[in-house]
Amino acid sequence: MRAPGVDILSTAGSIESASSAGPVGSASSAGEFRRAEARTAHNYHPLPVVVEHAEGAWMTDLEGRRFLDLLAGYSALNFGHGHPALLQVAHEQLDRLTLTSRAFVHDRFAAFCTALGDLCGKDLVLPMNTGAEAVETAIKVARKWGYEVKGVAPGAAEIIVMSGNFHGRTTTIVGFSDDPDAHGGFGPFTPGFVMVPYGDLAALEAAVTENTVGVLVEPIQGEGGVVIPPDGYLRGVREVCTRESVLLLADEIQSGLGRTGRTFACDHEDVVPDVYILGKALGGGIVPVSAVVADRDVLGVLRPGQHGSTFGGNPLACAVGHAVVGLLATGEHQARAAELGVLMRRRLEALVGHGVLAIRTRGLWAGVDVDPAIGTGRAVCEALMTRGVLAKDTHGSTIRLAPPLVVAAEDLDWGLDQLAAVVNR
Incomplete structure (x- = not known):
């Protein structure tokens, strides 16, 4: 109207x-x-x-x-354009402090990480900037976890991905896309990814080997046209990952943070992934904010100097991200x-x-x-x-x-x- x-x-x-x-x-x-x-x-x-x-x-x-x-910025604007509470927080933070780099700790960092970790029910948060950067981070973490915790032979780690996927535009990510527009002309690509049909639990089970360290899945494929898997699929993926000692990596960049009527799309099947990959709406439509959220036994494999981001977890991002988590915490x-x-x-x-x-x-x-x-x-x-x-x-x-x-x-x-x-x- x-x-x-x-x-x-x-x-x-x-x-x-x-x-x-x-x-x-x-x-x-x-x-x-x-x-x-x-x-x-x-x-x-x-x-x-x-x-x-x-x-x-x-x-x-x-x-x-x-x-x-x-369109809402492909779900980056879940809270609309210029949400007054988010703008107020951003304006206040702009007058105080915008960037320190992770070489130092700023006064908005712990509060944001604590709130987001609590929202996800996880121990640790690794803030980044863009969704693709968060996906790349999750891939690195899964591989390192596979070598150090699961005991996969060096250089042999594999991650299972889905047909029709969209996880970003880096050369690694487009290398395991089956969209010709995404990967055509950008090779050679990073090895270590095995593709199975989205929604096919039997194909997923058959693809798991002793070298499988993670299953990377969108609970709903947004770029593919809001493709929803069969009922019970995500629960089945969770069961396979648990049984085979494989990390379930849920890319909730578009589907998460309220879009589907629940905090996360995984919630519709009461599935808790090992790793949440978040972005878009986490920045409130104001600043790029993304994050990888997992328990200590997963994210704890990273040690100083092994991964980083100059702007990841900056004061402005943390202030806005914390306010976004506050909006979601009400359930409204x-x-x-x-x-x-x-x-x-x-x-x-x-x-x-x-x-x-x-x-x-x-x-x-x-x-x-x-x-x-x-x-x-x-x-x-x-x-x-x-x-x-x-x-x-x-x-x-x-x-x-x-x-x-x-x-x-x-x-x-x-x-x-x-x-x-x-x-x-």
Whole structure:
């Protein structure tokens, strides 16, 4: 439902015309978009929107037009744009201290690590910056644990990964991706990874050997299109890892911190991994914050000089991250994601057979497979843009919806009205 007085693009248009449309807005937005395209490497294919301001679930372009954000920075903005409590903490910390490096201890470090460890039910926290950096950290820790604790022969450690995975963009990580766009042209790649089909417990069990030190899994595959594994799969993975003395590494970078209606997506099956890999929403949409969280018998294998990060665990990151953990500790945002997720699922289910082939939802997160006869996912997102809604496509005709957890129910309903109008024509 549109807020009174909001100037939202109201042109319905067709998917075909939206696909060929140039940048929205007047010369100002168009000019900024062209300048960006001319002077930046094309590692992204952004929608032609130039955002100048944002608040809550809404973003405003240079001409003052507002767009409902149904992407939330790939879950980095779970708490919306400019959450007042998070902004206040960030402003206060900016005036005090922003960076010391880990060569020293600052006064926000212990409080953040303690709070995050308590939220996860784990002993130790290793703060980093980006999600990919946290995944790389978890890989190193798992290998070192395998050599020092499990007794795997030097250089022989293997980590089992899943088809359709997305864990970041480093050369090591893309080396065990099966997405040609991710790994094509970037080899040679790091050895030591074994891929099995996502959701196939029997294949996982068959792949475990005496050299297996970890299983790296997304409880829900976000980049893949919000792909949810079969019921009981995560519990089965947990049982295999426990029986075979293998670390379960849960990449909750997109799925964690309230997105699915629980603190972690693993919570839906009462599974506790050996290692939580966290990021995105942990920074509150203000600063990059990631972390690896595990018990002492796992993270304790690291000793000084063996791993590090200049900005990891910096004062500003710890202040904001601690405030994020405080928001999650109340359970309010998890409950809100669960409640609004029911609304979103109900609205999306009504579209199946009417321009939509299938949907997958968990909490306030959805993958929507659009009928290719309607258009590509990109075309659908461009058509939504002309109606004042921003979303993101993936893998052909699939679009992902991940509204900020603070979105108003009436705004979410209005946004889904726009989706219905685009696909059901």
